[in-house]
Amino acid sequence: MSGRIKAALIKLVPKRWQRGAVVPVVRLSGVIGAVTPLKPGMTLAGVAKTLERAFAVDNAKAVALVVNSPGGSPVQSRQIYLRIRQLAQEKELPVLVFVEDVAASGGYMIACAGDEIFCDPSSILGSIGVVGSSFGFTELIRKIGVERRLYTAGEHKATLDPFLPENPDDVGRLKAIQREIHATFIELVKASRGERLKGTDDLLFTGEYWAGERSVALGLADAVGDLRSTLRDRFGDKVSTPLIAPSTGLLSGLFGRKAGAGTTTSFDGIAGLPDGLISALETRAIWARFGF
Numbered sequence: 272m273s274g275r276i277k278a279a280l281i282k283l284v285p286k287r288w289q290r291g292a293v294v295p296v297v298r299l300s301g302v303i304g305a306v307t308p309l310k311p312g313m314t315l316a317g318v319a320k321t322l323e324r325a326f327a328v329d330n331a332k333a334v335a336l337v338v339n340s341p342g343g344s345p346v347q348s349r350q351i352y353l354r355i356r357q358l359a360q361e362k363e364l365p366v367l368v369f370v371e372d373v374a375a376s377g378g379y380m381i382a383c384a385g386d387e388i389f390c391d392p393s394s395i396l397g398s399i400g401v402v403g404s405s406f407g408f409t410e411l412i413r414k415i416g417v418e419r420r421l422y423t424a425g426e427h428k429a430t431l432d433p434f435l436p437e438n439p440d441d442v443g444r445l446k447a448i449q450r451e452i453h454a455t456f457i458e459l460v461k462a463s464r465g466e467r468l469k470g471t472d473d474l475l476f477t478g479e480y481w482a483g484e485r486s487v488a489l490g491l492a493d494a495v496g497d498l499r500s501t502l503r504d505r506f507g508d509k510v511s512t513p514l515i516a517p518s519t520g521l522l523s524g525l526f527g528r529k530a531g532a533g534t535t536t537s538f539d540g541i542a543g544l545p546d547g548l549i550s551a552l553e554t555r556a557i558w559a560r561f562g563f
Contacts, residue, residue: 291330291509291511292330292332292506292507292509292510292511293328293329293330293331293332293510293511293512293513294331294332294333294334294335294367294502294506294510294511294512295324295325295326295328295331295334295335295512295513295514295515296325296334296335296336296337296498296512296513296514296515297318297321297322297325297334297335297336297337297514297515298336298337298339298514298516299313299318299336299337299338299339299340299351299381300313300337300338300339300340300371301313301339301340302340302341302342302343303340303342303343303344303347303348303351303377303378303381304343304344304346304347304348304377312343312344312347313340313343313347313351314344314347314351315347315350315351315354317517318351318517319354320517320518321515321516321517321518322354322355322358323358324515325515326358326359326361326362326364327362328513328515331362331364332364332365332506333364333365333366333367333506334358334359334364334365334366334367335366335367335368335369335498335502335512336355336366336367336368336369336381336382336384336385337368337369337371337498338368338369338370338371338374338378338381338382339370339371339372339373339374339378340373340374340375340377340378340381341373341375341376341378341398342375342376342377342378342379342380342398343376343377343378344377345377345380345401345452345455345456347377348376348377348378348380348381349380349455349459351381351384352380352381352383352384352459355381355384356384359384359386365386365387366384366385366386366387367385367386367387367389367501367502368382368384368385368387368388368389369389369390369496369497369498369501370382370388370389370390370391370394370396370483370492371391371394372394372395373394373395373396374388374390374394374395374396375395375396375397375398375480376398376399376400376402379396379397379398379399379460379491380456380459380460382396383459383460383463383464384463387493387494388491388492388493389492389493389494389495389496389497389498389501390483390486390487390492390495390496391483391495391497392482392483392484392495393482393483394482394483394486394492395480395481395482396480396481396482396483396486396491396492397475397479397480397481397486397491398478398479398480399456399457399460399475399476399477399478400453400456400476400477400478401449401452401453401456401478402478453476456476457472457476460475460476464490464491467490467493468489468490468491469488469489469490470489470490474489475489475491483495498512499512
């Protein structure tokens with residue numbers, strides 16, 4: 272029985288029989304894969320144990336995921352999506368996703384792991400596309416009198432080096448890779464949302480994003496609704512919603528931080544700029560694209 276059918280059948284059960292229902296809640300928030308020294312981004316390594324604990328809760332009727340992410344690493348986004356779906360199928364539990372401020376780009380990919388997606392009228396959803404960015408410092412180093420010395424083995428090893436003039440061939444290769452990743456993203460959304468999608472490909476998959484009610488009209492979400500009201504309506508006023516938080520403690524924090532490390536874009540060529548500053552600026556820029 273699919274999670275969606277199971278959720279529909281549960282809703283038909285009289286509320287007086289639903290008392291005592293348990294729906295564990297997991298929060299998935301932050302930039303995906305990006306890392307600052309003191310705050311690792313969201314990765315599969317960082318959330319896997321929490322997800323497993325949520326799906327293992329005794330007598331759970333469903334699992335609720337609260338998503339608030341502007342995106343990030345497409346690899347980590349898809350791996351988290353796949354793990355959620357694997358657990359949902361293994362435990363035969365419906366997954367209900369509740370979007371807070373934003374579920375965009377990789378954040379929306381994770382949201383697609385839900386059998387149903389709910390959002391606030393002011394939530395931002397979509398941005399189904401791929402973006403990459405870098406800097407160009409060729410004029411800067413010329414003005415300050417710095418000579419660039421670069422030694423490589425491999426014709427394309429210095430592709431898109433920020434201290435060299437932009438090469439159209441390099442840009443073409445990057446865009447080809449982006450198109451492949453974009454196609455994978457589109458396939459995942461179509462497989463997850465199916466006939467609920469109401470817009471054309473030229474509208475839905477351009478990287479554009481929308482507020483909550485428009486997202487529902489386009490089929491990117493199923494309804495406007497908050498976690499508490501939706502779960503009480505579906506499972507009864509006595510529904511229990513325990514928050515399944517990541518493990519705490521010195522050792523888990525140290526090992527989790529190491530395992531969760533990753534970045535969305537490589538800035539290895541920007542010598543002399545602190546990694547923490549670059550990561551913080553990148554994280555801020557990703558959130559800022561959606562007005563946050």
